[in-house]
Amino acid sequence: MAFFTRPQSASAAVKIVAPSVAPGDSIKTSPKKDSTQRQCRNILIYGSCKFQDKGCIYSHPSRPTTPPSGSASQPESPSVSAKLSQAVNAPVFVPKSSPIPPTSPPLSRAQAQTPLTASTLSTSPPASDYDENDSYDPTYYVPSDNNGLYNIYTAESVVPQMQALDVDPFSKSYYPQIQPEYEQGLEYYPLQSAFIRQPLDYHLYSLPPPSPPPSHFISPTLRTDLQLRSEIIHTAPAPGLNLPDELQGYHTLVPLESLTGERRKFGNWYSTVYRATGKDGRAYVLRRVSDFRLMHQAAFQPIEQWSRIRHPNIVAVHEAFTTRSFGDNSLVVAYTYHATAQTLYDAHIKPRPPAFVHGRVQPTQPHVPERTLWSYIVQIAGAMKAAHDQGLAVRMIDVTKVIVTGRNRLRISSCGLADVLTYNPTSPSRLPGVPIPTEQIQEDLVMFGKLILALCCNNVAAMSNFGKSLDVVTQHYSADLKNVALFCLSKPGVHKHIGQLFDMIGSRLLTEMDDLQNGMDYLEGELLSELENARLVRLLAKFGFINERPEFARDPRWSETGDRYIIKLFRDYVFHQVDERGRPVVSLSHVLSCLNKLDAGTDERIMLVSRDEQSVLVVSYKDVKACVASAFAELSKG
Numbered sequence: 001m002a003f004f005t006r007p008q009s010a011s012a013a014v015k016i017v018a019p020s021v022a023p024g025d026s027i028k029t030s031p032k033k034d035s036t037q038r039q040c041r042n043i044l045i046y047g048s049c050k051f052q053d054k055g056c057i058y059s060h061p062s063r064p065t066t067p068p069s070g071s072a073s074q075p076e077s078p079s080v081s082a083k084l085s086q087a088v089n090a091p092v093f094v095p096k097s098s099p100i101p102p103t104s105p106p107l108s109r110a111q112a113q114t115p116l117t118a119s120t121l122s123t124s125p126p127a128s129d130y131d132e133n134d135s136y137d138p139t140y141y142v143p144s145d146n147n148g149l150y151n152i153y154t155a156e157s158v159v160p161q162m163q164a165l166d167v168d169p170f171s172k173s174y175y176p177q178i179q180p181e182y183e184q185g186l187e188y189y190p191l192q193s194a195f196i197r198q199p200l201d202y203h204l205y206s207l208p209p210p211s212p213p214p215s216h217f218i219s220p221t222l223r224t225d226l227q228l229r230s231e232i233i234h235t236a237p238a239p240g241l242n243l244p245d246e247l248q249g250y251h252t253l254v255p256l257e258s259l260t261g262e263r264r265k266f267g268n269w270y271s272t273v274y275r276a277t278g279k280d281g282r283a284y285v286l287r288r289v290s291d292f293r294l295m296h297q298a299a300f301q302p303i304e305q306w307s308r309i310r311h312p313n314i315v316a317v318h319e320a321f322t323t324r325s326f327g328d329n330s331l332v333v334a335y336t337y338h339a340t341a342q343t344l345y346d347a348h349i350k351p352r353p354p355a356f357v358h359g360r361v362q363p364t365q366p367h368v369p370e371r372t373l374w375s376y377i378v379q380i381a382g383a384m385k386a387a388h389d390q391g392l393a394v395r396m397i398d399v400t401k402v403i404v405t406g407r408n409r410l411r412i413s414s415c416g417l418a419d420v421l422t423y424n425p426t427s428p429s430r431l432p433g434v435p436i437p438t439e440q441i442q443e444d445l446v447m448f449g450k451l452i453l454a455l456c457c458n459n460v461a462a463m464s465n466f467g468k469s470l471d472v473v474t475q476h477y478s479a480d481l482k483n484v485a486l487f488c489l490s491k492p493g494v495h496k497h498i499g500q501l502f503d504m505i506g507s508r509l510l511t512e513m514d515d516l517q518n519g520m521d522y523l524e525g526e527l528l529s530e531l532e533n534a535r536l537v538r539l540l541a542k543f544g545f546i547n548e549r550p551e552f553a554r555d556p557r558w559s560e561t562g563d564r565y566i567i568k569l570f571r572d573y574v575f576h577q578v579d580e581r582g583r584p585v586v587s588l589s590h591v592l593s594c595l596n597k598l599d600a601g602t603d604e605r606i607m608l609v610s611r612d613e614q615s616v617l618v619v620s621y622k623d624v625k626a627c628v629a630s631a632f633a634e635l636s637k638g
């Protein structure tokens with residue numbers, strides 16, 4: 001089989017060209033003929049080939065001078081004229097389940113066909129196997145009734161069948177409000193010509209809503225970002241790292257930072273971050289503090305408190321434990337892993353090699369846009385408020401400990417770790433709801449102020465030259481932003497708390513909310529279009545159910561006949577095409593395009609060719625869809 005272009009004829013009639021050669025005919029037994037001997041397909045379909053004298057390489061037998069006569073079902077000879085006469089008299093193909101009656105050809109012409117009786121059908125066993133040379137038998141489409149026309153379902157037969165099609169639990173139990181509407185609809189429309197809406201409403205194709213305005217939180221490369229994330233989760237550890245195979249159920253450790261070179265201290269300790277796979281198969285971050293000896297089990301109490309906090313701007317804390325698996329006394333705290341995360345330092349401050357843009361040297365790190373900074377401020381302030389309300393100080397508001405986990409999405413990482421490391425058994429234990437000491441609130445606010453300043457100046461040491469840093473802020477950012485930084489860094493006071501900051505940034509919160517909602521609308525739209533993927537999987541599953549069922553192999557009512565034959569040829573059309581050199585065409589876009597059209601049931605027609613190339617069917621996607629629906633309904637009826 002090869003690619004064939006869609007017939008250009010404007011006629012809506014769908015014709016079947018019946019095989020006109022007797023078994024054993026040389027044409028039939030040599031499907032792979034030399035192209036010069038092979039009859040031009042245009043002759044078969046249209047009766048003529050407009051390229052006959054313009055280089056068409058196929059054979060063009062001379063036309064008969066007189067119109068062919070005699071019964072089309074009894075070809076005089078395997079000649080072209082007989083084939084043409086058959087094509088003229090070919091009945092209109094109407095899928096069994098199609099509710100639309102054929103309008104052509106006229107009855108008299110159809111009657112010229114020799115109608116086959118049911119007994120005739122049963123005496124011509126279909127090919128039990130789907131072999132290379134199996135031929136299409138048009139008689140299977142011709143029932144004993146209906147004057148030789150194809151047996152379309154009458155109104156009486158369609159209704160019960162359509163109702164029986166209702167194999168989906170969703171249609172009734174999940175959408176009780178839709179079902180009466182559907183049934184009511186049947187009363188209004190005359191069935192013989194009406195479009196019958198299938199009760200399986202999940203077949204409906206709905207376009208996603210129009211795109212909302214671009215959101216500050218939605219990456220323009222969302223799809224590739226997500227793919228990258230899922231890929232990164234599965235990266236394998238480099239060999240020779242000499243890491244423990246397993247600790248506390250976590251395995252497959254991969255360091256997330258360099259284990260050599262200059263390392264910053266985490267207080268008095270060195271910390272290392274690993275990605276690991278947990279017992280539940282999910283990825284986690286293990287932050288290990290080397291050479292730490294836990295003196296009091298009660299030091300883990302803040303971890304328990306932190307593990308109860310679920311906030312969109314705080315990396316979730318799972319558990320903490322000590323281990324000797326690294327060959328020392330290590331403290332390990334497990335957090336949720338956010339693939340492709342990077343610290344604020346890496347994203348905005350880390351020096352980069354100078355870049356030339358339009359012949360000019362660009363600053364190594366451009367200033368963070370004010371909109372982005374406000375968003376960061378709102379998010380970090382939200383996380384701080386959540387922690388403070390739970391009686392916990394964050395103590396980790398630092399550009400190296402706040403990570404960017406998505407487009408402008410921040411999360412404070414390493415929460416709880418400082419509490420364990422600096423645990424003091426003499427200090428009063430903190431319980432949820434119990435206010436935290438004022439000095440810790442002030443500490444958090446000052447850390448926050450330093451972080452804002454560092455981001456404004458792209459410099460971690462911005463505080464060391466406070467005056468100059470303030471000038472940079474004044475130069476590049478609004479007075480409101482500067483006031484927020486100053487509020488955080490100003491003299492601590494008993495009544496100074498993070499809630500006051502929200503009073504200062506009121507209108508910025510609204511911008512943030514609008515952006516979040518736009519982002520949600522966008523994601524819902526994306527989700528809706530992803531739902532449509534399931535339609536194609538459902539279609540593929542139906543093909544799998546229908547095609548070449550071994551238990552029906554010898555059943556003339558089922559196997560390779562009728563609607564199923566169309567489906568089989570369609571399957572070949574979608575998946576088994578070959579190019580001019582006979583090589584398989586593996587084109588996913590062809591498959592997707594065909595399946596989408598099939599699911600939508602478009603009027604576009606395609607030409608299906610049997611494997612022996614002796615039969616050609618011109619059908620619309622709508623017809624094939626009806627065939628699939630009826631064959632599947634028959635199957636699911638049991």
Ligand SMILES: Nc1ncnc2c1ncn2[C@@H]1O[C@H](COP(=O)(O)OP(=O)(O)OP(=O)(O)O)[C@@H](O)[C@H]1O
Binds near residue numbers: 257264266343345400
């Ligand atoms: N929860 C997390 N999910 C994914 N990656 C994380 C997570 N927490 C931290 N990381 C990543 O681990 C790496 C190391 O984190 P770390 O906090 O040690 O930063 P750092 O810049 O190396 O700081 P330090 O020098 O203090 O160790 C960073 O690239 C960070 O993005």
